[in-house]
Amino acid sequence: MLNPQWLKSFATLAEVSSFTATAERLGITQAAVSQHIRHLEQQLGPLILRSKRPLELTPAGRALLDYCQQVDRAQHHLALRLSEGDVTCGEVSLISPGSIGLRLYPQLLDLQQHHPDLTIRHRFAPDNEVMDAVLLNRFEMGLMTQKPDDKRLVAQKFTEEPLELVVPAGTAATKWEDLEALGFIDHPDGQAMATRLLSRRFPGNPGVRNLPQRGFSNQISLILEPVARGLGFTVLPRFARMAFHLQDGIQVIEAGNALVDSIWLIHRAEWPLSARAQQALRWLEAKM
Structure with a gap:
């Protein structure tokens, strides 16, 4: 050396x-x-x-x-x-599922604009990848839709997010036959989400798998594109719907009792979050 x-x-x-x-x-x-x-x-x-x-x-x-x-x-x-003395510079790393990520990433960029010496590193990933990334120290913080049962992690409730039935703007969807006429726009979690939500709105329905499938996308920011074009309906978490750029092309149908999922913040249990991460969390919580 x-x-x-x-x-x-x-x-x-x-x-x-x-x-x-x-x-x-x-x-x-x-x-x-x-x-x-x-x-x-x-x-x-x-x-x-x-x-x-x-x-x-x-x-x-x-x-x-x-x-x-x-x-x-x-x-x-x-x-x-x-450095813990200066929270205005250094890296803030967060890994999260797509919907909550669409909500938080722009807010993190706002924080970076206030403190240009910060570096924001964010990744979209499903729950299992989020947990592994935090356990392996690839990301300091993670967000999950299911509370993990692992003593190596600290998990605290971060926010809540309802599931929503989203149809083309101006479309009636008061009965199961309306959904059959529209057809389903599927996505990686679509079948599970739709089954959970629609069982409340249409008890005793024949099942989501019996609906005509009109499309599929694994890109969360694009799932509502066919819906806005009148090609079908879907079920998504609220933050994904809120991030869609064509709000005039879609509408949310109330689906009986709200189905609300908790979003859990995780980090390694062995050491506290950095001052930068704590500042970022306070910033995000104020924006939710």
């Missing part, structure tokens, strides 16, 4: 192009600077052309300077990650 002090002397020399100025900036002797460069050259070969004015780097010298800059960036990034 290369001595950090030697690297600092070399990087400063490459910047100021003078042994004397390098020694003055670092508060060491010129002989010490020369010794540091000599140690590096013994390991890496010639780094500078001393006969040139200003000093010129060899190809090996340019490669070493690039390495020094990478080290500086890595040290800066590490300091940001470990």
